Amino acid sequence: MTVINGTMMQYFHWYNSNDGGHWRQLEKSMPDLAKAGFTALWLPPVYKGSSGPNDVGYSTYDLFDLGEFDQKGSVRTKYGTKAELEAAIKAAKAAKIQIYLDTVFNHKNGGDAEELVDAIPVSIENRNLDIGKVETIKVWTQFDFPGRGLKYSAMKWNWRHFDSVNHNMFKPGDHTIYRSKAKHFETGVNTGHGNYDFLMACDLDTSSPEVVKELNYWGEWIVDTLKIDGFRLDAVKHVRSSFFPEWLTHVRKKTKKELFTVGEYWSNNIDDLHQFISATSGQLSLFDVPLHYNLQAASRGGGNYDMSKIFDGTLVQNQPTLAVTFVDNHDSQPLQALESDVMDWFKPLAYALILLRRGGYPCVFYADYYGAQYVDKGRDGREYDIYLNSHQYILNVLLAARRDFAYGEQLDYLNHPDVIGWTRLGNSEHPKAMAVILSDGPGGSKWMNVGKVGKEFKDLTGHFHQSIFSNENGWAEFYCNGGSVSVWVES
Numbered sequence: 001m002t003v004i005n006g007t008m009m010q011y012f013h014w015y016n017s018n019d020g021g022h023w024r025q026l027e028k029s030m031p032d033l034a035k036a037g038f039t040a041l042w043l044p045p046v047y048k049g050s051s052g053p054n055d056v057g058y059s060t061y062d063l064f065d066l067g068e069f070d071q072k073g074s075v076r077t078k079y080g081t082k083a084e085l086e087a088a089i090k091a092a093k094a095a096k097i098q099i100y101l102d103t104v105f106n107h108k109n110g111g112d113a114e115e116l117v118d119a120i121p122v123s124i125e126n127r128n129l130d131i132g133k134v135e136t137i138k139v140w141t142q143f144d145f146p147g148r149g150l151k152y153s154a155m156k157w158n159w160r161h162f163d164s165v166n167h168n169m170f171k172p173g174d175h176t177i178y179r180s181k182a183k184h185f186e187t188g189v190n191t192g193h194g195n196y197d198f199l200m201a202c203d204l205d206t207s208s209p210e211v212v213k214e215l216n217y218w219g220e221w222i223v224d225t226l227k228i229d230g231f232r233l234d235a236v237k238h239v240r241s242s243f244f245p246e247w248l249t250h251v252r253k254k255t256k257k258e259l260f261t262v263g264e265y266w267s268n269n270i271d272d273l274h275q276f277i278s279a280t281s282g283q284l285s286l287f288d289v290p291l292h293y294n295l296q297a298a299s300r301g302g303g304n305y306d307m308s309k310i311f312d313g314t315l316v317q318n319q320p321t322l323a324v325t326f327v328d329n330h331d332s333q334p335l336q337a338l339e340s341d342v343m344d345w346f347k348p349l350a351y352a353l354i355l356l357r358r359g360g361y362p363c364v365f366y367a368d369y370y371g372a373q374y375v376d377k378g379r380d381g382r383e384y385d386i387y388l389n390s391h392q393y394i395l396n397v398l399l400a401a402r403r404d405f406a407y408g409e410q411l412d413y414l415n416h417p418d419v420i421g422w423t424r425l426g427n428s429e430h431p432k433a434m435a436v437i438l439s440d441g442p443g444g445s446k447w448m449n450v451g452k453v454g455k456e457f458k459d460l461t462g463h464f465h466q467s468i469f470s471n472e473n474g475w476a477e478f479y480c481n482g483g484s485v486s487v488w489v490e491s
Contacts, residue, residue, distance in 0.1 A: 005402050006361060007037055008100070012044040013367040014330040015374035015386075016078070018054050023080035027088040034095035037399035040260075041092065042100045042232050042363065044330075046077065046085055050110025050201075053078055056330075057102065058234060059109040059201065062145050063218050064152040066225075071147035072110060089226055098229035100260065101222065105215060105243075106235040108157065109201035111140030114169060117159045119178035126194035127177060127185060134181050138169040141202050152221065155214050163205040164198045188279065190237035190265075190272065199238045206243045219251035223259070230260035233284065237265045237272070241279035248283050262286065262324045262361075266331070266338060268293045270313050277322060285361065288315040288323045292340070295327055295353070299346030303441035303483070306417045310353065320359030327351055328365045334386045335376040345483055348394045349438045352485045355402045356436050357422060358410045362402075369395055397460050401487050405434035411449055419444035421478065425451040426490075433457075435478045438485035445479045450490070457488040467491070 016022055026041075033041070048065035049055025052072030057079075065071055066082040075081065092099050117139055121132040143157035163183035166175050177198055179185060183205060190196040197203060204211055222228065236244065244263065252259050261284040265276050270290050277286065291314040298305040315323040327350040331338040342350050347368060354362040366372075371390030377383050407430040413421045418441035424434045433450040435457060450457070450470050457468045457476065463486050470476040480486040 023084035030091040040098035069147040100230040107201040113142040118181040128194040186240040188240035236263035299343035316360040325354040325360040432490035443482040
């Protein structure tokens with residue numbers, strides 16, 4: 001059986017153009033993405049958001065409107081029409097690239113009508129603490145989907161399907177969190193703010209049999225409709241953890257597909273990730289958020305970060321088979337809610353750390369591959385012009401190295417505060433060895449074992465033009481420049 005090193009791309013960033021051309025661009029890009037070595041794409045939410053053509057997708061309105069119905073100001077979504085999406089996925093199948101859909105089950109937004117609900121205001125800082133008596137509030141919790149009608153699903157949503165909201169039209173501009181008098185916050189969620197069930201908008205009550213039935217049905221429907229291969233689940237720490245294995249078991253059984261799934265549990269605390277994995281019986285992977293923060297810290301350390309500790313406290317170190325590793329994403333990019341971007345100079349090193357090692361399922365960020373330019377306001381209210389450089393050249397080098405050389409036994413040399421490295425010794429199908437060396441400070445060298453005697457090694461990055469030869473014991477001294485990475489592969 002041929003083993004291929006899978007690599008995912010997050011094929012969007014927060015500020016992609018609103019011109020509706022994203023799916024068309026994706027279709028055209030498929031051959032180049034496959035040639036580069038990508039084996040899967042994580043797409044943004046493909047359904048209609050509350051802001052219609054301007055919605056990135058995380059403000060879920062109608063899960064069944066994939067850019068087909070005139071709702072929220074347009075037929076298309078921000079990314080295009082349903083027909084264009086289907087064409088892009090068909091092109092992905094032809095290129096042997098898997099498709100994972102971003103999915104938001106935490107909340108809905110943009111209701112079609114208001115309802116009166118008896119609710120209790122709770123503290124924003126401690127949602128377990130009531131801060132007032134029961135009052136009648138007016139909320140946008142009725143979802144009738146007038147543009148779609150009964151097509152695909154007959155369910156209409158109302159206040160009984162939600163446990164909490166953060167608006168009251170009797171008090172415009174007031175963002176107090178209200179829990180429905182008839183409901184309780186879900187358990188099995190992150191304990192931030194006392195209980196982190198509520199995140200935004202109209203919070204789904206996944207203890208409601210009607211809600212569970214509809215989400216189960218949608219899971220079957222979306223897999224069958226688009227022929228997708230998996231999911232990226234948003235904000236999983238805000239939904240009862242027991243929901244996910246139930247939902248995945250149902251959808252996998254009904255569709256008879258494995259459906260790779262990764263959850264976004266945004267926490268820098270590795271214990272939180274372990275706890276969620278245990279609660280969900282390891283049925284879905286998680287993004288390695290602690291590694292992302294280590295990479296950010298290293299990039300901002302001015303050469304003073306201890307690179308020997310770059311994997312300390314990370315998911316890929318502790319549970320490598322369930323870790324999806326990444327450098328940046330749409331939430332961490334500049335001016336976004338979880339802004340924590342890795343500095344530009346460190347991106348090649350960071351990607352070498354996730355692409356060329358054993359363990360973890362690496363994800364490349366669209367804006368790191370293609371670059372990005374946008375304008376938005378920061379937390380200080382000022383407007384900023386943001387330019388993110390394309391690292392496509394070096395990423396293609398690293399992707400080729402991953403595809404052709406990153407196999408077999410791994411020997412680590414993570415024993416220096418600046419200069420670290422490792423070797424991959426190859427396997428029967430990919431027998432050639434590779435040595436990777438990088439430094440966040442001054443350049444340097446490192447003696448490493450490549451398991452091959454008298455073999456020539458060349459630097460794929462082009463930083464060094466002379467060859468290096470392994471000695472009679474299979475060792476060689478490999479080099480890298482300061483603040484750089486070199487990838488030495490057997491000729």
